[in-house]
Structures are given as C-alpha cells and as structure tokens.
Amino acid sequence: MPVQLQGSHSGDDHGDEARIEVVPLIDIMFFLLASFMMVSLSMTQLNRVPINLPEASTGVADSKVPPFQITIDPAGVITWDSKVVTLSEITTRLQKEAAPSESRVLISADADSRHKVVLEVLNAVRAAGIEKVSFESKTPQP
Template sequence: MPVKLQSGGGDDHEEDARIEIVPLIDIMFFLLASFMMVSLSMSQIHRVNLKLPASTSSVADNKTPPIHIAIDAHGVITWDTKIVTPSEITERLRALPPTEDTKVLIGADQDSRHQAVLSVIDAAKAAGVEKVSFETKHQEP
C-alpha cells in the first residue's frame, strides 16, 4: 500500500512516496567489495622463518601445491606450523588420498643438520611419495 503525502499548501494534489532501490543496491555492492578486499589483505601465510640456502639452478614449480615440511636450524621438523616427528610424517602422508602428483617440498634451514633432512626424506619415501624436492632461494649468477 503506497504512502500518501499531503502537501502543506492548499492544493489537494496527492503524491506517492517512492523508495529508490538502485542507490541502495549500489551501496551494498560497494560495501561487499570493500569487506572482501579488507579480508583478503588480512590473510597471512604462517610459515616457519628459515634462512634458505641459495642456488643458481633453482626452478620455480607452480603446478600442484606441494606439502611443505620445514626444518629449522635446531632440527625441529614442522608441517603447516605443527611440530611433527618423522613417523608422524609417514602416517600423515599415508592418510592422504593416493595420487601420482603428491609432492613433498622440504624447506631446510641452511644451518640444519643433514640427518634431520634425511629423516624427512626417508619418512616421505616410506609413505610411498616419490616426488621430494628442496626449497631454495634463487641466486643470480
């Protein structure tokens, strides 16, 4: 039922009040876009802070995102910021759906021990993962 407005003057001209929806829709889309941009800028990648060794022969691989396992300078092994042991790595890799594209990316600190790196490689191989690679910084020749 339309709202009828009476003018304060002497004429009996009646007008129907209208609410324009188009500007309201424009404002809602603007707010939606603003909130989406703010929420995207607030997301952060949580990773272990490592000093990666440099390599001139490194190649970027941007196909399937690998499983990232980090080893810090003290030999602490983390998977997605959760501290794990080599046996837990094997169990978690076996629990994943088996695919040929399963990749493990090892990010080892340049001061980490060789034994810690080998234990992660052995854990991945024990789970049946054949694609294991190392994360490095690209160094210009």
C-alpha cells in the first residue's frame, strides 16, 4: 500500500487547477494606458515652438481648429508641425494636401517677428490657392 502524503496528488485526483486572475491585469492595463496618455499629452506641449502672440482686442474667437497651422518665431524661423520649412515648401505642401476652396490656414507669428516674414508666408499660402487665412492673437489682459 503506497503512502499518501498530504498535498500530493494521486493520478485520479487533479485538485485545484491553477488559473490566471484577469481583473488585476485589466486594472494594470488601464493604469498603463492612462499613464501613457498623460505622458504623450505633456510631450506634445513641449514640442511647440515658444512664441509671444500679439494682443488684439477686436479679434473674434474661432471655435474651429484649422488643419494647417504655420508658426513664425521671433528670429523669423518658419515651422509647420514642429518642423522648419521654407516658403517654397509651404506652397508645395499646401498644393498637395489642401483643397483650395475649403482649407484654412492659421498663421501664429510672434509679436516680435518681422512683418516681412509674415507677409512672405501669407504670399506663399496665397500662391497655393488658399484664400482663408487667419492670424492667431491673444486677448489683452485688463
């Protein structure tokens, strides 16, 4: 007669099968997802070109976000989607990606940027056939 030790299983008795608890794994996945979202949102703010917008008290707030935003920093460097571009690249890219009658462009120029650079960007946008152009400004503080 074989001796049965406590905790040992015979061939007929399978005992409790091991199983993976799914609920704690789901909790961890939600935590990782939320953490990833927060980090990626903070990184998009870091990639923005720092500019000091001019004030305009007569401006109208636009609720629609235009699909094309071009930024001009104080040194006159032109960026689009955080990448430095030339005037000819602006025209070429807008001609490829934009529908002239429907597309809008938002120009965000620093208050200290040269007027000449802003006009050159405006001319490049118009050369692509875009007629709807807005300038970003901030509301004056009381």
